Structure formats: C-alpha cells, structure tokens
Amino acid sequence: xxxxxxxxxxxxxxxxxxxxxxxxxxxxxxxxxxxxxxxxxxxxxxxxxxxxxxxxxxxxxxxxxxxxxxxxxxxxxxxxxxxxxxxxxxxxxxxxxxxxxxxxxxxxxxxxxxxxxxxxxxxxxxxxxx
Amino acid sequence: xxxxxxxxxxxxxxxxxxxxxxxxxxxxxxxxxxxxxxxxxxxxxxxxxxxxxxxxxxxxxxxxxxxxxxxxxxxxxxxxxxxxxxxxxxxxxxxxxxxxxxxxxxxxxxxxxxxxxxxxxxxxxxxxxx
Amino acid sequence: xxxxxxxxxxxxxxxxxxxxxxxxxxxxxxxxxxxxxxxxxxxxxxxxxxxxxxxxxxxxxxxxxxxxxxxxxxxxxxxxxxxxxxxxxxxxxxxxxxxxxxxxxxxxxxxxxxxxxxxxxxxxxxxxxx
Amino acid sequence: xxxxxxxxxxxxxxxxxxxxxxxxxxxxxxxxxxxxxxxxxxxxxxxxxxxxxxxxxxxxxxxxxxxxxxxxxxxxxxxxxxxxxxxxxxxxxxxxxxxxxxxxxxxxxxxxxxxxxxxxxxxxxxxxxx
Numbered sequence: 001x002x003x004x005x006x007x008x009x010x011x012x013x014x015x016x017x018x019x020x021x022x023x024x025x026x027x028x029x030x031x032x033x034x035x036x037x038x039x040x041x042x043x044x045x046x047x048x049x050x051x052x053x054x055x056x057x058x059x060x061x062x063x064x065x066x067x068x069x070x071x072x073x074x075x076x077x078x079x080x081x082x083x084x085x086x087x088x089x090x091x092x093x094x095x096x097x098x099x100x101x102x103x104x105x106x107x108x109x110x111x112x113x114x115x116x117x118x119x120x121x122x123x124x125x126x127x128x129x130x
Numbered sequence: 131x132x133x134x135x136x137x138x139x140x141x142x143x144x145x146x147x148x149x150x151x152x153x154x155x156x157x158x159x160x161x162x163x164x165x166x167x168x169x170x171x172x173x174x175x176x177x178x179x180x181x182x183x184x185x186x187x188x189x190x191x192x193x194x195x196x197x198x199x200x201x202x203x204x205x206x207x208x209x210x211x212x213x214x215x216x217x218x219x220x221x222x223x224x225x226x227x228x229x230x231x232x233x234x235x236x237x238x239x240x241x242x243x244x245x246x247x248x249x250x251x252x253x254x255x256x257x258x259x260x
Numbered sequence: 261x262x263x264x265x266x267x268x269x270x271x272x273x274x275x276x277x278x279x280x281x282x283x284x285x286x287x288x289x290x291x292x293x294x295x296x297x298x299x300x301x302x303x304x305x306x307x308x309x310x311x312x313x314x315x316x317x318x319x320x321x322x323x324x325x326x327x328x329x330x331x332x333x334x335x336x337x338x339x340x341x342x343x344x345x346x347x348x349x350x351x352x353x354x355x356x357x358x359x360x361x362x363x364x365x366x367x368x369x370x371x372x373x374x375x376x377x378x379x380x381x382x383x384x385x386x387x388x389x390x
Numbered sequence: 391x392x393x394x395x396x397x398x399x400x401x402x403x404x405x406x407x408x409x410x411x412x413x414x415x416x417x418x419x420x421x422x423x424x425x426x427x428x429x430x431x432x433x434x435x436x437x438x439x440x441x442x443x444x445x446x447x448x449x450x451x452x453x454x455x456x457x458x459x460x461x462x463x464x465x466x467x468x469x470x471x472x473x474x475x476x477x478x479x480x481x482x483x484x485x486x487x488x489x490x491x492x493x494x495x496x497x498x499x500x501x502x503x504x505x506x507x508x509x510x511x512x513x514x515x516x517x518x519x520x
Contacts, residue, residue: 004174036178040170044135048166048425049453049461052477060473075472085473093472117471164424165308193309201309211377212335212353213320213345217312264434296438300430304394308426 002032003100003108007130008039011100011110015127019043019114026114026123027054033106035062043114050113056090057097057120058111063088065106068097069117096120098128132162133230133238137260138169141230141240145257149173149244156244156253157184163236165192173244180243186220187227187250188241193218195236198227199247226250230258262292263360263368267390268299271360271370275387279303279374286374286383287314293366295322303374310373316350317357317380318371323348325366328357329377356380360388392422393490393498397520398429401490401500405517409433409504416504416513417444423496425452433504440503446480447487447510448501453478455496458487459507486510488518 003011008030019026025046030039042051057068064071072093075085085091095117100108112124133141138160149156155176160169172181187198194201202223205215215221225247230238242254263271268290279286285306290299302311317328324331332353335345345351355377360368372384393401398420409416415436420429432441447458454461462483465475475481485507490498502514 005171008171036172037170037181038172040167041135041138042166042168047454049450049478049481051167052479053474056473056477072470072472076470077467086476090476091473092477094470094474162424164422164426166424190309194307207337210332210336210354212332213316213351214313214354216346216350217316217352218309219312221309265431268431296432297430297441298432300427301395301398302426302428311427 003030003038007107010130011108011127012039012041014130015110015112015123016041016043018126019123022115022119022122024115024119024123026112026120027051028123028127029054029058029111030100031058031062031109031111033062033108035059038108046114053092053113054096054111056092056111057113058109059088060091060093061097061099061111062109063091065099068093068111069095096124098124100128100130103129133160133168135169137237140260141238141257142169142171144260145240145242145253146171146173148256149253152245152249152252154245154249154253156242156250157181158253158257159184159188159241160230161188161192161239161241163192163238165189168238176244183222183243184226184241186222186241187243188239189218190221190223191227191229191241192239193221195229198223198241199225226254228254228258230260233259263290263298267367270390271368271387272299272301274390275370275372275383276301276303278386279383282375282379282382284375284379284383286372286380287311288383288387289314289318289371290360291318291322291369291371293322293368295319298368306374313352313373314356314371316352316371317373318369319348320351320353321357321359321371322369323351325359328353328371329355356384358384358388360390363389393420393428395429397497400520401498401517402429402431404520405500405502405513406431406433408516409513412505412509412512414505414509414513416502416510417441418513418517419444419448419501420490421448421452421499421501423452423498425449428498436504443482443503444486444501446482446501447503448499449478450481450483451487451489451501452499453481455489458483458501459485459511486514488514490518490520493519
C-alpha cells in the first residue's frame, strides 16, 4: 500500500504544526515506500541547504526501512563501511528521517531538516503516525 | 518578493482543483523566483516520470522568466540552438510551466505534468494567479 | 600565453559596454585557453538560464579553438555526428562564443548569452580583441 | 534585495585589494542570495583547484546564511552528521565564505580560496561589507 494525498497532507501538516509550535522553519519531504517524491514543503525562512538534507534523510530511511539515525550507526567511520555513505546517490544518516505508519503498516517516509537534529526528529515524529 | 507558504498552497490547490475537474492526475511543482523548491505534490496515480518533468517545466520557466513552451520555441531543431536543450542541467520546453503572479508581480513558477501538454497548461494556468 | 586579469577585465568591460549600448542584459564568461574560468559577470536583470549558456559557448569555442557557431555546423542533426553534442559535458553550438586575441595570438575564450544569438555575437565580438 | 553589478564589483575589488596587500593569488566568487553566480575572478597565478573551492564556500554560506566555517562546525565527524557534507552537491565548511552585507542586510555571499584558510577569511572579510 502506498500513501494517498490525503494521508500525505495529514503527515505534512502534523509536522508543520509541530515545527511552528517549537519555532523551527523546516523543510519537510514525504516519499512513498519506493522513494518517489509525494509531497514537499519548505516553510518560510527555512534554510535552502535543508531542502536536500530533508530529502536525503527521507531517502535514507526508505532505502533501509528504518530511521535515518539508525542507518547512521552503520555509517560511522569506526564501522569500516568504506564508501557506503556515497551509495544510492549519497546517504544522510542522522536524526530527522523515519517511516510514516498507520501504527501497523509503513505507508511512506518523512524527512525533516531545518533545526537541530533533535528538533528535526521531533517534527518528523509528529508526522510519522497518521 | 518571494512566495510564502500560504501563497504557494493557494496556487497548488487551485491547480489541484482544476486537475480534479478535468480528470488528470498531475505532478505540481512550485519553485521560488530563484528556482528553489517551495512546494510539490504528486496526485494519486500520477505518473512517476512526470515528477521530474513538472520540475523541469517550472525550472525552465524560471530560468528565462517566461512560459516553458515559449522557451521551447528557441529549442526547436530548426532554430539551430544546438546544445541549449542540455544547459542548466536540462531544459523542458513544452506546455505546463509558467510564472505565478499576483497579476503584477512574479512570485514563483509553477510546473505541471501528468496529462497532455494542453491539460498541463490548463492546470498550471489555474494556479498561476493568486 | 594565458590571459591576465587586466586583459580579461579589458575584454569583459568592452563586452559589457557593447551590451549596454545595444540594450541587452548579458552573462559574460571568460575562460583561459585550457578552459578554466578566469572572469565572469552576470549583468543586472540577465536571465539565470543564460549563465550556463554563456559558459557553454565559451567552453565549446575553447574545445575546438573556433567560434561556437562554427562548432555548431558539426552538430547539426543532418551531419550525423551522433552523440557529439553531449561530449565534454555538453557542447553549445550557436553564436556567442569565440576566441579572445591580441590580433595574432589566442589568449582566452569569451562566451555571451542574454540576447538573441546575433546580439550575443555582437557583444562577444566587442570583447574579442584586446 | 539582490546585489547589483556595481555592488558586486565593489565587494570583489575590495577583496582583490586585500589579496594583493597580503600577497595571495585568490579565486573570488560572488553569489546572489539564492546562490546564482553574479561575479567571479581568478587572480593571476591562483590555483585552478581553488576555483571550485571558492564557489563551494560561497554556496555553503548561502545555503545556511552563515559563514562557511560555521557550517563546518556541523560537518565535523564527531558531530555524527553523516552524509551532510555531500548534500546540495557538496558543502565546503572551512574559512573563506560569508555574507556580503550593507551592515544590515545580506545582499550576496562571497567565497575566497587561494591562500591559507585564515588568509582566505581575511580576503573575504574585506569584501563582505559594501
């Protein structure tokens, strides 16, 4: 099953509401389970450099079906996974990317960038259950 | 002046309403006046190949501040502009990309792909005045 | 011999003066004889899409040591030079790119984009002898 | 507001004067606030490898609206921001990139490469207030 527009909008606006609540201007990417772009929004004043980071986090979560920071554990230099970071056009392995689920099933992946990694995580989390 | 989230949403939903009205599943891209992604939506059942086409049309309109099909007039083989097509990462010169204005000022560029060029034009047109 | 800053500035400002004279907002690229960027200016209001075109014209002239439209003669579809257009990262084979000389020796290559091909040629021509 | 040719030239020549004063052959890039190239100069004898570094520093400063070395603080391996370095086509996070302002407003971004990071910083600094 793939995410519908209504579901993607719900995830996006839940994330935007949280971003507004904690005072962060974020870029928010929703990818379907195959990694194709479904919905994207750049909030006013969000960093331009965070557009691509938000996409990278969502893509990284999608590629391995886990949170982006979980993938990051495999990317740390001491892991010796030489070159893995550059695969699939470049992974982004820190907080802010995760699955979007109905509680049981993965429908999509969300990636957030604009604040600190912890803030990005909190915003993504708010959009991760629909 | 650059487009705000509220303005971009207005343009996007006007375009989506038109797409629904004429029965087309479209990809819709809104870029700011410098070409950075502001808002994107892929309607349910829209072609995956149209994601990039919608972005290319919006980018092409932005790069030359005119409709994408107008840029296309310069790209026709008989114009002898060999290679122009590949500049700036690749231009997309047919109907579906145009400025988004308040009537007087360009705030953004919209690119639509999913139906025929004429349908894409009609959908983009619906989102082009806010 | 390669072009100096003083020589490159002379070529650039001769081209800008011509552009102002004929009312065109141009992008102007000066490459050394090895194709490395030496000087670039985007005039106010010049098309963003013309940045890359001006670079492509200068690069194309440099790669074959002749005017960009001369290279274009080899790129026409009827020439059967399949794929040549895409070589060296993409050629741009129409008017606006040419050598910069002291009359006898090639010191650099200039590429201009912003107006019609004929206007771009005229602007480049103004910067081509120093 | 975006930078004009006169303003960009002022920033560039202030930077070149400083480079001459401290005996460094630098590459100097001026990007508008959206990251599009406005003005570029490679001083005589400047490293060819520094062309792209100067552009990368200016781009990095632009993407996050802060000095490039400030962005670099987020890129250090111990920060665990795996992959951030490769986003937006590659970031350059050390001294030499910064905003160009009138004192109050950011008009552009400057990136300098050719000397040591400290020298590049000093040269960029000289061009950063116009």
